Amino acid sequence: MMTAGEPLVRLERLSKRFGQSLANDQVSISVPHGKVVAVVGENGAGKTTAMNLLAGLYMPDSGRIYVRGELLRPGSPRDSVRAGIGMVHQHFKLVDTMTGLDNISLAVDRGQILRRRRTSPAIDALMREVGFSFDLDVYVWQMTLAARQQLEILRALLSAGTHLLILDEPTSVLSALESAELFGRLRRITATGRSVVLISHKLKEVLEIADEVVVMRAGRVVHAGPIGSVTLFELGRLIVGDRLFGTGRPPPQRPGRPVLRLDHVRVANDLGLPAVEDVSLEVRAGELVAIAGVSGNGQTELMEAIGGIRELRGGSIAKPHQQRHRGFAYIPSQHLGTALAPNLSIAENAILGRHRSNPFRWWLRRRDVDSFARAAIERFDAKAQARQPVRQLSGGNLQRVILGRELAEDPELIVASYPTRGLDVASAAQIRNVLVDHAAAGAAVLVASEELEESFSIANRILVMHRGRIVGEYRSDSPELANIGRLMTTGVAS
Amino acid sequence: MTTPSRAESALRVVIGTIATFVIGALLLVLTGHNPVFAFAAMFRGAFGSIVAFASTVDKAVPIGLCAIGISLAYRGGLWNIGAEGQFYFGAFAAAGFGLSLPENVPHALGIAGVVACGLAGGAAWAAIAAAAKVWLRVNEVLSTLMLNYVAILWVDYLVSGPWADPVTFSFPYSPELPDAARLPAPIAGIDLGAVITLLAAAALYAVDRGMRWGYELRVAGDAPRAAAYGGIRASAVTASALVAAGALAGLAGAIEVAGTTGRLQSGLSPGYGFIGILVAWLARSSPLGIIAGSVVYAGLLNGGFSLQVSGVPSAIGTVLQAVLLVCILTTFSLGRYRLRFGAAVGEAP
Numbered sequence: 001m002m003t004a005g006e007p008l009v010r011l012e013r014l015s016k017r018f019g020q021s022l023a024n025d026q027v028s029i030s031v032p033h034g035k036v037v038a039v040v041g042e043n044g045a046g047k048t049t050a051m052n053l054l055a056g057l058y059m060p061d062s063g064r065i066y067v068r069g070e071l072l073r074p075g076s077p078r079d080s081v082r083a084g085i086g087m088v089h090q091h092f093k094l095v096d097t098m099t100g101l102d103n104i105s106l107a108v109d110r111g112q113i114l115r116r117r118r119t120s121p122a123i124d125a126l127m128r129e130v131g132f133s134f135d136l137d138v139y140v141w142q143m144t145l146a147a148r149q150q151l152e153i154l155r156a157l158l159s160a161g162t163h164l165l166i167l168d169e170p171t172s173v174l175s176a177l178e179s180a181e182l183f184g185r186l187r188r189i190t191a192t193g194r195s196v197v198l199i200s201h202k203l204k205e206v207l208e209i210a211d212e213v214v215v216m217r218a219g220r221v222v223h224a225g226p227i228g229s230v231t232l233f234e235l236g237r238l239i240v241g242d243r244l245f246g247t248g249r250p251p252p253q254r255p256g257r258p259v260l261r262l263d264h265v266r267v268a269n270d271l272g273l274p275a276v277e278d279v280s281l282e283v284r285a286g287e288l289v290a291i292a293g294v295s296g297n298g299q300t301e302l303m304e305a306i307g308g309i310r311e312l313r314g315g316s317i318a319k320p321h322q323q324r325h326r327g328f329a330y331i332p333s334q335h336l337g338t339a340l341a342p343n344l345s346i347a348e349n350a351i352l353g354r355h356r357s358n359p360f361r362w363w364l365r366r367r368d369v370d371s372f373a374r375a376a377i378e379r380f381d382a383k384a385q386a387r388q389p390v391r392q393l394s395g396g397n398l399q400r401v402i403l404g405r406e407l408a409e410d411p412e413l414i415v416a417s418y419p420t421r422g423l424d425v426a427s428a429a430q431i432r433n434v435l436v437d438h439a440a441a442g443a444a445v446l447v448a449s450e451e452l453e454e455s456f457s458i459a460n461r462i463l464v465m466h467r468g469r470i471v472g473e474y475r476s477d478s479p480e481l482a483n484i485g486r487l488m489t490t491g492v493a494s
Numbered sequence: 495m496t497t498p499s500r501a502e503s504a505l506r507v508v509i510g511t512i513a514t515f516v517i518g519a520l521l522l523v524l525t526g527h528n529p530v531f532a533f534a535a536m537f538r539g540a541f542g543s544i545v546a547f548a549s550t551v552d553k554a555v556p557i558g559l560c561a562i563g564i565s566l567a568y569r570g571g572l573w574n575i576g577a578e579g580q581f582y583f584g585a586f587a588a589a590g591f592g593l594s595l596p597e598n599v600p601h602a603l604g605i606a607g608v609v610a611c612g613l614a615g616g617a618a619w620a621a622i623a624a625a626a627k628v629w630l631r632v633n634e635v636l637s638t639l640m641l642n643y644v645a646i647l648w649v650d651y652l653v654s655g656p657w658a659d660p661v662t663f664s665f666p667y668s669p670e671l672p673d674a675a676r677l678p679a680p681i682a683g684i685d686l687g688a689v690i691t692l693l694a695a696a697a698l699y700a701v702d703r704g705m706r707w708g709y710e711l712r713v714a715g716d717a718p719r720a721a722a723y724g725g726i727r728a729s730a731v732t733a734s735a736l737v738a739a740g741a742l743a744g745l746a747g748a749i750e751v752a753g754t755t756g757r758l759q760s761g762l763s764p765g766y767g768f769i770g771i772l773v774a775w776l777a778r779s780s781p782l783g784i785i786a787g788s789v790v791y792a793g794l795l796n797g798g799f800s801l802q803v804s805g806v807p808s809a810i811g812t813v814l815q816a817v818l819l820v821c822i823l824t825t826f827s828l829g830r831y832r833l834r835f836g837a838a839v840g841e842a843p
Contacts, residue, residue: 307723308722308723309719309722309723325725326725330723332723334719336717337717337719337720338717338719338720338723339720339723340717340720341712341713341716341717341720341721342716342717343716344712344713344716348709348712348713351709352713352720352723352724353723353724353725355706355709355710355724356706356725360706361706362705362706362707363704363705363706364704364705364706364709365704366704
């Protein structure tokens with residue numbers, strides 16, 4: 001049925017153009033049987049486009065796709081699924097108001113399972129085999145992101161007996177522990193002879209899990225080979241090309257007056273359960289404070305409470321005000337829908353939160369709106385047009401527009417929730433540098449981060465959060481990494 | 495997804511209209527009527543004479559005002575299905591004011607009062623749904639829809655009971671409004687209702703073009719969390735839009751009693767508030783599109799009446815209203831796709 005050495009999937013000189021930009025330029029990728037292939041590259045390098053071509057979601061302009069040596073009909077999601085290709089997208093494609101089992105049923109047999117109202121032996125066996133640990137009878141909207149991802153993977157494996165599983169940025173929503181669990185499952189999946197394509201920014205985890213690595217830059221494949229053939233440093237170089245970027249350094253240590261002060265703050269999560277319990281902290285002018293912790297320990301809720309979009313259950317927050325409104329920069333962890341209204345233009349989003357202060361009155365003059373838009377776009381070189389709906393932007397450009405807007409008036413306080421999450425190496429470095437520069441210039445900066453190295457590279461002080469409480473405080477010039485790691489996961493220092 | 499250009503949109507409307515005529519002609523042939531004859535009769539009834547055209551404009555006014563209100567609420571993410579009820583409640587308030595006017599009231603004062611009562615009546619009726627939405631989280635689709643029936647039955651009760659005209663005997667009519675509460679006849683061919691409708695469309699344009707309230711409304715409608723983030727009180731802003739939508743529908747009701755019928759009566763509206771929903775959809779939020787759509791749908795209403803005179807069931811007019819909506823919406827959805835001709839790339843040789 002197949003010739004020896006014929007890979008499971010072979011992309012051959014695929015090209016795809018979107019308007020002016022060539023998203024994929026003669027892309028050729030081979031996926032061998034039973035291996036994990038990592039596709040790495042910056043945002044907009046064409047990784048996701050290539051995989052969407054393979055999944056039949058896009059029609060290639062030219063090039064061919066072979067599955068087990070047979071030509072795949074392009075642009076047909078149904079044919080791709082039949083050929084055994086399953087994709088888990090970065091933004092999950094699940095029906096929130098259905099249970100996990102309903103979602104699987106929808107994909108696998110269009111609702112046949114529903115009549116039985118319970119899992120089939122095939123699902124149970126697969127769940128045991130791969131080591132899934134979540135409840136299929138829970139509604140998707142009640143599931144954690146990690147559980148939703150497991151559900152997506154399970155669904156992909158079940159529908160038409162997937163032989164190739166494509167994961168787009170799977171760890172961007174996972175904690176370190178959850179990522180490790182995911183990698184364990186991927187190992188078990190490849191042990192069954194299936195292959196995995198992993199799209200990722202995080203080079204360390206790529207080195208850890210992948211057998212082969214494909215590096216993409218500006219729509220082209222610039223490197224492909226076994227993982228042992230490159231070092232972390234070389235990989236970084238391949239990804240960004242010849243550009244240079246700093247790794248960040250904390251601002252000089254001379255804190256001024258306190259700008260933000262939290263006293264015994266308590267906050268509830270969306271389900272009404274306590275998420276933040278009795279947090280008191282202070283951020284002074286000129287210092288950068290990072291909140292470290294495994295995600296889901298109350299950081300997001302805490303930042304939202306500071307940002308004013310989540311009610312306090314107790315305690316108080318003293319923060320800069322401007323005419324009863326937020327008088328500081330706030331960069332929430334969710335861009336679309338919170339920091340930006342997705343269907344409004346970039347120009348309209350550029351004045352969100354500023355539209356009630358000068359120069360705006362009851363009538364928003366085009367000229368004023370446009371000058372705000374230009375400032376927000378140009379400040380951090382976002383690739384965007386003022387009249388474009390904001391939902392069309394990529395993650396990095398969304399973040400640049402938000403930063404451009406929020407930092408426009410050199411605020412005295414910057415509160416940023418996971419500002420580099422999901423961004424490529426160069427964009428993340430740019431944003432870290434911006435935060436450090438503002439702190440050095442006298443702003444008080446509070447950042448929530450899930451990458452300990454990031455926290456150490458930019459913060460003066462690191463607060464460790466565990467189960468809604470601050471359980472430790474460290475200065476970044478006295479690194480006790482092992483201790484902090486234990487504190488983050490157990491809440492107890494040795 | 496790219497937004498279609500004006501030319502593309504116009505082309506889609508033309509194609510949808512042609513499709514409507516083709517389907518309508520098929521229906522007529524199948525029911526044993528001559529389509530050319532029927533369409534000609536419809537056109538004559540709608541636009542064929544000055545009298546016909548004036549009557550079409552009279553119907554386009556309430557449709558347009560309701561549609562403008564519905565579009566406004568939709569900018570805030572709210573579905574106002576209750577324009578019909580708000581229309582009736584505005585008509586009730588205006589008629590109540592007119593009927594209770596003492597003699598010798600200046601005409602200007604009478605008209606101002608009628609208009610103000612229409613606005614207030616419609617606004618109050620919509621405010622019930624808006625308040626339920628804000629404080630009790632009641633879905634506005636259900637509340638506005640059900641309030642329609644309450645308002646319609648309330649008017650039915652009044653005109654067949656307490657407000658019944660003793661002169662018209664069994665007809666469910668109120669007495670005629672005094673002259674002071676009547677809108678003036680068209681001056682130099684310009685109808686006051688039409689002027690008010692054009693002003694409302696212009697206001698909708700201003701809401702989109704730069705009013706801060708309109709901006710806050712769009713943000714609140716698109717992403718309530720983003721509104722909270724930007725310091726916008728989303729529920730207050732969207733509730734005010736629903737109330738404004740009600741005021742416009744109520745104004746339409748006031749214009750109907752004070753300008754067209756001259757009295758409150760059962761069956762005052764042949765469904766203006768519901769046709770307004772169709773027009774708002776078809777116009778895809780554009781004020782100009784709403785004006786054009788209102789005239790077309792008013793023409794279909796009037797043309798339907800004159801069909802009956804020609805021996806063709808007037809229901810054909812109603813059928814065409816629906817077919818037009820389906821055809822134009824279909825051309826807009828299909829317009830998002832591109833056909834690719836020739837062999838697909840990578841096809842086996």
